[in-house]
Amino acid sequence: xxxxxxxxxxxxxxxxxxxxxxxxxxxxxxxxxxxxxxxxxxxxxxxxxxxxxxxxxxxxxxxxxxxxxxxxxxxxxxxxxxxxxxxxxxxxxxxxxxxxxxxxxxxxxxxxxxxxxxxxxxxxxxxxxxxxxxxxxxxxxxxxxxxxxxxxxxxxxxxxxxxxxxxxxxxxxxxxxxxxxxxxxxxxxxxxxxxxxxxxxxxxxxxxxxxxxxxxxxxxxxxxxxxxxxxxxxxxxxxxxxxxxxxxxxxxxxxxxxxxxxxxxxxxxx
Ligand SMILES: C[S@@+](CC[C@H](N)C(=O)[O-])C[C@H]1O[C@@H](n2cnc3c(N)ncnc32)[C@H](O)[C@@H]1O
Numbered sequence: 001x002x003x004x005x006x007x008x009x010x011x012x013x014x015x016x017x018x019x020x021x022x023x024x025x026x027x028x029x030x031x032x033x034x035x036x037x038x039x040x041x042x043x044x045x046x047x048x049x050x051x052x053x054x055x056x057x058x059x060x061x062x063x064x065x066x067x068x069x070x071x072x073x074x075x076x077x078x079x080x081x082x083x084x085x086x087x088x089x090x091x092x093x094x095x096x097x098x099x100x101x102x103x104x105x106x107x108x109x110x111x112x113x114x115x116x117x118x119x120x121x122x123x124x125x126x127x128x129x130x131x132x133x134x135x136x137x138x139x140x141x142x143x144x145x146x147x148x149x150x151x152x153x154x155x156x157x158x159x160x161x162x163x164x165x166x167x168x169x170x171x172x173x174x175x176x177x178x179x180x181x182x183x184x185x186x187x188x189x190x191x192x193x194x195x196x197x198x199x200x201x202x203x204x205x206x207x208x209x210x211x212x213x214x215x216x217x218x219x220x221x222x223x224x225x226x227x228x229x230x231x232x233x234x235x236x237x238x239x240x241x242x243x244x245x246x247x248x249x250x251x252x253x254x255x256x257x258x259x260x261x262x263x264x265x266x267x268x269x270x
Contacts, residue, residue, distance in 0.1 A: 011123045011177055013082035023088050026060045029215055038147065038202045038260060039064055042118060045145045045262040048074040052113035055079065057102045057134060058120030062089035074113070079105065102130040107137045114143035122148040127181045131188055140267040144194065145260070149204070151179030153257035158242040167239055170225050182259040194263035206254040209247050218254060219243070 013019050029035050043064065048054055050073030056065045059078035062085075069076045079100040080086050089097045100106050102117065102124060115134050121127040131146070138144060151172040156164040172179050186199045212218045219240075226236035246252035 008177055013084055019084040023061060023084060030063050032215055034204045038258060041200065042116060042145050042147055042260060043068050043071065046114045046116060046143050048072040048114060050074065053077065055112045055115040055137060057115060057117040059089060060085050062092055062094040064118065065094050103133060105133050105137050109136055110139040111137050112139065112142060114138060116145040118147045121146060122176050122178050122181050127178050128188065135192060135265065138265050140265050142265045143262065144189065144265065145262045146185045147258055147260045148182035149256045149258045150182040151176060151256065155253065155255045157251060157253040158246045160242055163235060163239055167221055167225065170230050171221065174230055185259065185261040189261065189263045193266045195266055197263040200260040202258045202260060204256050204258065207252060212247060212252065
């Protein structure tokens with residue numbers, strides 16, 4: 001049953017019963033066209049040049065670290081709270097990897113020409129503090145990019161819309177620590193005096209069986225909530241049956257919008 005996407009799985013990967021499955025889940029997501037596309041845009045928004053230094057906060061498997069370094073000639077440092085993820089990055093040849101909590105980055109002020117956090121701040125204990133920490137380590141004029149989905153933008157089509165809304169509500173309140181932080185990021189950066197604050201919405205759309213089964217954990221949502229007592233077993237069974245019906249009948253649709261926010265550090269701030 002659903003033992004990958006347990007609530008808050010990505011907040012503390014090393015405490016997960018099967019951390020390697022989370023590593024594999026990240027690799028699978030990475031290969032999906034939606035993720036490949038917004039991640040490419042994220043790298044463009046960093047405006048990296050050869051010889052500059054960038055920081056990937058919560059780098060996961062480190063794919064973006066390698067890609068940005070290969071594409072631009074910039075030096076890219078990876079950090080992640082998880083020992084499992086850091087070991088995976090080292091194994092995959094990422095040269096500079098630090099086990100670090102993004103609330104307390106082990107870098108001096110203004111060390112980097114830019115930093116990014118991709119699907120990380122939604123999972124951390126204090127995202128506002130983590131954002132401030134990110135700004136601290138980037139030099140004046142440097143680049144910041146933050147990307148997260150906003151769980152309140154979710155839509156799900158199965159035959160029982162009330163049950164769909166209940167499960168989506170649980171995903172908002174019980175799956176991810178700060179599922180709506182993404183919408184606050186542009187305002188937080190503006191309030192901190194950052195320049196060129198821009199937001200690009202990207203909507204993930206899932207309609208086919210392969211994606212339902214393989215990438216989003218959708219198949220496991222109801223069972224995971226039932227395991228934790230948030231949903232009746234009967235409701236979980238009904239959800240799963242309606243999910244199958246919707247997929248088989250070509251009726252299934254799930255979507256959620258990601259906000260990709262970019263900005264430039266002010267030059268007169270420090
Ligand atoms: C959903 S994964 C995203 C990984 C990667 N950024 C990507 O786009 O594939 C979230 C990552 O954030 C890391 N993470 C969670 N809390 C963290 C924290 N407090 N400090 C640093 N990393 C953290 C997790 O260990 C995990 O690798």
